[in-house]
Amino acid sequence: MDKVHVGLIGCGGMGKSLMKGMNGVKSASLVAVSDVSEKAVKAYAEEKGVAWHTDHRELLARDDVDGVVIAVPNKFHAPVTIDAAQAGKHVFCEKPMAMNAAECREMISTCDAAGVKLQIGQVLRYHGDFKYSLQIVRDGELGDLFYGYIARYGTPGGLPGAWRSDPDIVGNWLLEVSVHEIDYARLLFGKPVAVTAWMYDQLSEGTVKPDMCNMVVEFANGGVCHLVMGQFSALGKVEAELSGTKGAVRFHWNKDFVVRKMGEEQECSVDRDTIAGNLELPTQREVREWIECIIHDTPPTIPGSEGMANIQIVDAAFVSAREKRRVSIEGSGATGGC
Ligand SMILES: NC(=O)c1ccc[n+]([C@@H]2O[C@H](COP(=O)([O-])OP(=O)(O)OC[C@H]3O[C@@H](n4cnc5c(N)ncnc54)[C@H](O)[C@@H]3O)[C@@H](O)[C@H]2O)c1
CATH class of the missing domain: 3.30.360.10 (Dihydrodipicolinate Reductase; domain 2)
Structure with a gap:
């Protein structure tokens, strides 16, 4: 793989900021976005010229998505990450990794079982x-x-x-x-x-x-x-x-x-x-490192164990x-x- 096709889940402030960072990553391209707010997702999809969904599971069902950036509110980090891993998608999940360590463990084991990368957005x-x-x-x-x-x-x-x-x-x-x-x-x-x-x-x-x-x-x-x-x-x-x-x-x-x-x-x-x-713009660096670990099949720089x-x-x-x-x-x- 020399290019990673990305889906964004959560088109709010941080999701857009991560996509701005991803603009500088040549080996990544945004193909679809998802948000529970139809207004928010349609406006952002139009701006980026990509497909949109209001249910993240529809985005995860797409064959043209290799990995997803998850920038939804904290409570949904674990369930959406688990859905993504089970759909075979690599995951970049915003901080905090989850609501508690038990959820983190489940996220890590699900990503490991699916053979997908999990990177956490500890950008500070x-x-x-x-x-x-x-x-x-x-x-x-x-x-x-x-x-x-x-x-x-x-x-x-x-x-x-x-x-x-x-x-x-x-x-x-x-x-x-x-x-x-x-x-x-x-x-x-x-x-x-x-x-x-x-x-x-x-x-x-x-x-x-x-x-x-x-x-x-x-x-x-x-x-x-x-x-x-x-x-x-x-x-x-x-x-x-x-x-x-x-x-x-x-x-x-x-x-x-x-x-x-x-x-x-x-x-x-x-x-x-x-x-x-x-x-380097911090959001560009974190997304670039995630994309590179997918392309080169190397460990993520900030893996789930660190978020946990x-x-x-x-x-x-x-x-x-x-x-x-x-x-x-x-x-x-x-x-x-x-
Ligand atoms: N790394 C950082 O420095 C940093 C900074 C800001 C926010 N964050 C994190 O990013 C995440 C998002 O924060 P934000 O500021 O972008 O919030 P936000 O409210 O601006 O955006 C969240 C978006 O997620 C959407 N959403 C909610 N549930 C969803 C679901 N199940 N599926 C799809 N979309 C859903 C909302 O409609 C909204 O558009 C939070 O976890 C926050 O802690 C990190």
Whole structure:
């Protein structure tokens, strides 16, 4: 196979963004789209000049579709992925991989049994500051990394789409947003071993619950990562600070990025061009890698096991917060690129 014929399931914001990324992938071509909203699917199919369906199973029955990009609300990731695998289609599934680890396991085993590739859209690892900081850590510039502080919290009501206010469909804030930072933490530290979490609902309306979560993840290498997550602040921020035996890094996403080595008198700013210059569009990179793994029959760069490892941490966090205890886990360290 030298070209992969793709079907898109879910023609909302992220589905369109992934197709924009796919525009730069010469070995992929969109042949059909599907959405439960006839208005949305017809308009997008017209724009792209492709076939459309309101039932994803009709799209999956097409012989001219090799693989599908799934960008539907969270609750439907598992059932649509399973339908796709059973129809013999390769799958790119948006994050969060599923609503819980049990669903992830079923998705992986169904894709394995069908012999189709499963890639998960943990795209944050391909964004400038995150990618650049991962590279610094992997190059050993900070020495042995032992502490991370990652905060991503927003303003109540800041997320679009009615489904995001329905816990039955969105799940929770950790699934909808924090799986990105959890994924990043695993890339930084490797295999997680335990999670302790505290969750609070401080605000009554306009938030995906829990609206505030503090979490400490312990890793097999002795590293500890503290995550602050939620939708509780009128200010909001995305910030990370990493400390190792030789130095530290701190950044605010798309704003400032500083590094300071032990013994140096002051911190050094890294300019935006160094961080983001020549960066492949993250959505293009994730789709390109999925297409290439299909063409070359190689393992996906972000396989189902990686999506599941993030969800295992989310599951453990809820047990920890509910039972007020530290919860051991059997997650795996991330293996994908940065
Ligand atoms: N990787 C990222 O950074 C990122 C960013 C945004 C969203 N996402 C994820 O992408 C997914 C979609 O989010 P969005 O922002 O595009 O939402 P959206 O509301 O803009 O679009 C979702 C679309 O799916 C359609 N839909 C719902 N159920 C369907 C079904 N069973 N079959 C076909 N279509 C169906 C809806 O009609 C809608 O058009 C979510 O899982 C979200 O978490 C990821």
